[in-house]
Amino acid sequence: MTACHMTRLLNMAASGIPQWNDRAETLHRRLEGLREADRDDPLLLKASATLQSLKDTCSKDTQNCNRLPCLRLYSQAILDITYYEENRLVDEEFANDDSLQKVRELIQIITEPETLFEESNASKQHFHLDMDVEECLHWRRGALLYMYCHTIGERENWNLSDQRTFHQCLKDGVYYLLKMLKTRSPIQLNNEVSFQDINTATLLAKGIFSDVHVLALMYCGEMCFWALSYCSDIPPGSDSETHNKILNFKEVGEKVLDTYVSVCEGPLNGHGWSTENAKKILEFLRMR
Template identity: 80%
Template structure:
């Protein structure tokens, strides 16, 4: 499903439809697949209204939503199967590529002078889903192997990519600076000022911190800087881990105090990272 400006929206919808039919061969009436089917139908109707205006924002929005629904179904199935199949990592990477398609389209559109902009909520979700999928894969495989990893380099790369997407998710929206004159709830103002807009943002902080901890704890044989992530940047796991876990602890023991967020594990990992 490589991005290409020459591929029309209806063609993209047909590609997703074929994938959807493959998922439903077992007779599944899963709500996510039913929702994806409805979204694809809406996409076809919307895009057929003006065949020449194939880069309309409504088409991009519906296309992205259909991808999110379908891939979430596939992700849940992989998690339920605990990534036991030999090709599980290959399936994870395939899903990552599909989930990346809407973002790739916008980037390619910009280079061609086309105005393709993803809604903030959708872009944030695309980042979150990719980061969370890598997190679930690493967590499940790591626990199953007792963290005695057979292929540290591959595992290390999954951690790098997962942290990359979670950081992008956390940076999708800019922090909002509020004062007492415009916002009376000091707890909410504190969260927004730290860029925390939902419980998912809090969870992303913890996931990101855990992945940094795993990288330093269980992939020590992978030399620092010996492999770059898919985006050709050197990632400082210790620095990133400290920052996100410190933010997690401060918000959970501050404005979110008493709301069920546990900080014991985060503090333990912070102590480890600071000692390195």
């Protein structure tokens, strides 16, 4: 998807007219470019079917084609297509010179359903972003930036050639992971809510709804550690404040890793989650 295509799509969103067929066609062109090299990949086949469903839904219900089914199908197609591209970048270990550009492009594409949702609220249309989809959008952006930073850091033995860009990637990655972890509200345990399994109750009360939530805690803590360890020359607030908030890596890192250790040594004890690295990072953070 070129910058021109993306600008055109965002302009459509700003006008309050999603024009789903045009969006589906833009995604279809990207999909076909990928399928030239991998015709039978299951993710791409699934995305193709989803895009066809989007076109069929709009053709059958032109008056209500701005509503939930179209946004859900469009979001799913984006998630499938970009997941295929993410896997390819990870398999290639972000080796090409344009890998960071591709990471940024994928993040921009994955952000579009969220942008549509925000625009729909402004124009008082009846859009809703499914909680599962919203959570996945945040996770995928945060995890992609985590994998990029981990791979580049290891390759350069953490002697980073571009500290400022690396620092910004870490900030953005932590931001998305925190949004993912806050998408669902923790279950408030009281006399009206009962659980037969106390471990499940404890996890839900801490806002842990899946293994991915546990992994997000550790990813987030590691990224905070990398920022403080290898980007110490970058003062707070000096780089682009994409999300209009200065991030306290020490505070965030301690909070997420405290939660990680407590759930892994508590309700998830014996389920294969190691806390050794988390405890080492916590010791480092508390000494700063």
